[in-house]
Amino acid sequence: MMAGEIAGKEEEMGEITDPGRKSAGARRSPESADAILDAAEAVLVETGYSGFSIEAVARRARAGKPTIYRWWPSKAALLLDVYQRQKRVDNPDTGNLAEDLVGFLKSLFAHWRDTSSGSVFRSLIAEAQSDEKAAAALAEYARGRRIHTGQMVERAKARGEVAADVDATVVADLIASFAWAHLLTDRLDEDEAILRRAVGYVLKGIVADDAGDATAVRRRRRRILSRPAK
Amino acid sequence: MMAGEIAGKEEEMGEITDPGRKSAGARRSPESADAILDAAEAVLVETGYSGFSIEAVARRARAGKPTIYRWWPSKAALLLDVYQRQKRVDNPDTGNLAEDLVGFLKSLFAHWRDTSSGSVFRSLIAEAQSDEKAAAALAEYARGRRIHTGQMVERAKARGEVAADVDATVVADLIASFAWAHLLTDRLDEDEAILRRAVGYVLKGIVADDAGDATAVRRRRRRILSRPAK
DNA sequence: TATTCGAAACGAAACGTTCCGTAACGATAA
DNA sequence: TTATCGTTACGGAACGTTTCGTTTCGAATA
Numbered sequence: 001m002m003a004g005e006i007a008g009k010e011e012e013m014g015e016i017t018d019p020g021r022k023s024a025g026a027r028r029s030p031e032s033a034d035a036i037l038d039a040a041e042a043v044l045v046e047t048g049y050s051g052f053s054i055e056a057v058a059r060r061a062r063a064g065k066p067t068i069y070r071w072w073p074s075k076a077a078l079l080l081d082v083y084q085r086q087k088r089v090d091n092p093d094t095g096n097l098a099e100d101l102v103g104f105l106k107s108l109f110a111h112w113r114d115t116s117s118g119s120v121f122r123s124l125i126a127e128a129q130s131d132e133k134a135a136a137a138l139a140e141y142a143r144g145r146r147i148h149t150g151q152m153v154e155r156a157k158a159r160g161e162v163a164a165d166v167d168a169t170v171v172a173d174l175i176a177s178f179a180w181a182h183l184l185t186d187r188l189d190e191d192e193a194i195l196r197r198a199v200g201y202v203l204k205g206i207v208a209d210d211a212g213d214a215t216a217v218r219r220r221r222r223r224i225l226s227r228p229a230k
Numbered sequence: 231m232m233a234g235e236i237a238g239k240e241e242e243m244g245e246i247t248d249p250g251r252k253s254a255g256a257r258r259s260p261e262s263a264d265a266i267l268d269a270a271e272a273v274l275v276e277t278g279y280s281g282f283s284i285e286a287v288a289r290r291a292r293a294g295k296p297t298i299y300r301w302w303p304s305k306a307a308l309l310l311d312v313y314q315r316q317k318r319v320d321n322p323d324t325g326n327l328a329e330d331l332v333g334f335l336k337s338l339f340a341h342w343r344d345t346s347s348g349s350v351f352r353s354l355i356a357e358a359q360s361d362e363k364a365a366a367a368l369a370e371y372a373r374g375r376r377i378h379t380g381q382m383v384e385r386a387k388a389r390g391e392v393a394a395d396v397d398a399t400v401v402a403d404l405i406a407s408f409a410w411a412h413l414l415t416d417r418l419d420e421d422e423a424i425l426r427r428a429v430g431y432v433l434k435g436i437v438a439d440d441a442g443d444a445t446a447v448r449r450r451r452r453r454i455l456s457r458p459a460k
Numbered sequence: 461t462a463t464t465c466g467a468a469a470c471g472a473a474a475c476g477t478t479c480c481g482t483a484a485c486g487a488t489a490a
Numbered sequence: 491t492t493a494t495c496g497t498t499a500c501g502g503a504a505c506g507t508t509t510c511g512t513t514t515c516g517a518a519t520a
Contacts (some may be wrong), residue, residue, distance in 0.1 A: 175412065185369045
């Protein structure tokens with residue numbers, strides 16, 4: 001759980017009774033937690049990242065700052081929990097990798113653009129540049145997403161659509177990086193044609209068909225050698 | 231000039247005499263400007279982005295805050311000028327696009343890792359998420375870099391190495407995005423082998439050689455049709 | 461004389477923490 | 491079963507610190 005990695009929460013809503021305690025005391029309020037997360041999202045949407053502060057969230061949630069700091073040690077941790085609450089973009093499974101990847105990018109851009117998730121995620125990336133724990137959590141999250149996105153490539157490999165030696169996570173890294181840069185530079189309205197081009201370049205490459213003798217010769221040799229083997 | 235775009239500096243170091251002024255008065259001090267930019271870089275290097283503030287820069291530069299605000303309206307504007315002072319990574323020109331792009335990524339990562347430029351640039355990206363002017367300046371800068379990086383692809387097109395219809399800036403976008411994501415997630419020590427894979431996937435694609443009949447047939451047809459035309 | 465500079469001061473905002481009174485909860489005793 | 495106790499959680503207030511962006515000031519420059 002990502003939140004656990006930053007926040008180090010060992011107790012979940014006060015349900016565990018620590019032997020060092022003489023009595024359980026009051027329970028944590030799930031309503032409070034939800035109100036704080038809702039408020040965090042609302043503040044970010046209404047005032048942007050520049051207006052996002054723990055003070056503003058506390059005011060909006062009608063919660064005490066100590067309550068927020070009890071569960072979330074930093075702005076980044078709070079933003080991360082907000083992001084984790086939001087739906088994830090699914091991997092399309094059309095049987096064709098180009099369509100899968102273009103569909104994925106289109107869905108991701110729409111999701112980031114049409115919900116608060118884009119604002120949340122870009123704020124998180126920004127926080128990660130000044131908060132080491134946030135940076136570690138973001139890196140871990142990105143690693144997991146590369147594997148998940150890479151599943152589209154793995155499926156294509158299983159279908160024989162993609163070469164067996166292709167590293168799916170490097171491909172996913174290329175695609176996700178493209179998306180991140182679009183998010184960070186306000187380009188979520190990119191033309192579908194450009195998305196198709198970018199995906200096309202990754203799938204089919206950009207070298208010319210009869211580019212240089214060496215490339216063409218190498219291709220012919222590879223064809224010849226692979227056929228008798230079959 | 232990027233700084234001009236944020237800072238709106240119409241006068242250059244007080245050299246222009248504005249008709250509305252009754253006397254030239256004291257000149258702006260170039261030593262001051264340099265001291266401030268040097269201090270900004272030093273503060274960022276020593277305390278990281280989280281310790282970077284106008285107060286800290288003013289203290290370090292032994293300059294007045296009003297002096298800083300006179301010339302740079304925001305942290306982002308100051309960071310941008312610091313970044314603009316730094317050397318740019320050149321485009322390799324080896325006559326082979328794969329070597330050019332891998333060399334470019336390696337140089338860029340080394341530059342970002344071994345100088346303050348990486349810290350400066352990631353801080354700038356972070357600032358751009360909360361400062362609209364910084365966002366506009368970053369987007370403009372990124373646009374210019376895409377064209378510049380795309381020159382490696384244009385040269386490869388001219389050599390016949392890359393197909394004539396390939397959009398060089400989309401390719402540059404893929405490569406730069408990959409670099410940005412590495413910078414933002416602390417991966418500037420990436421293996422050269424991974425860089426080569428990623429570049430290779432963009433150049434040669436990832437589809438299998440005999441992937442699906444349709445793909446192979448399409449390739450054969452394209453070969454046949456293009457030859458008689460020549 | 462007008463302009464620039466660095467130092468000092470200003471009011472506002474946010475930070476992360478402590479304090480306070482109230483409410484909630486489980487354990488214990490009657 | 492009910493009442494009491496000790497502990498924890500809560501929101502509100504307050505705290506000292508830092509930074510923000512701005513104004514004021516006296517000295518230096520042209």
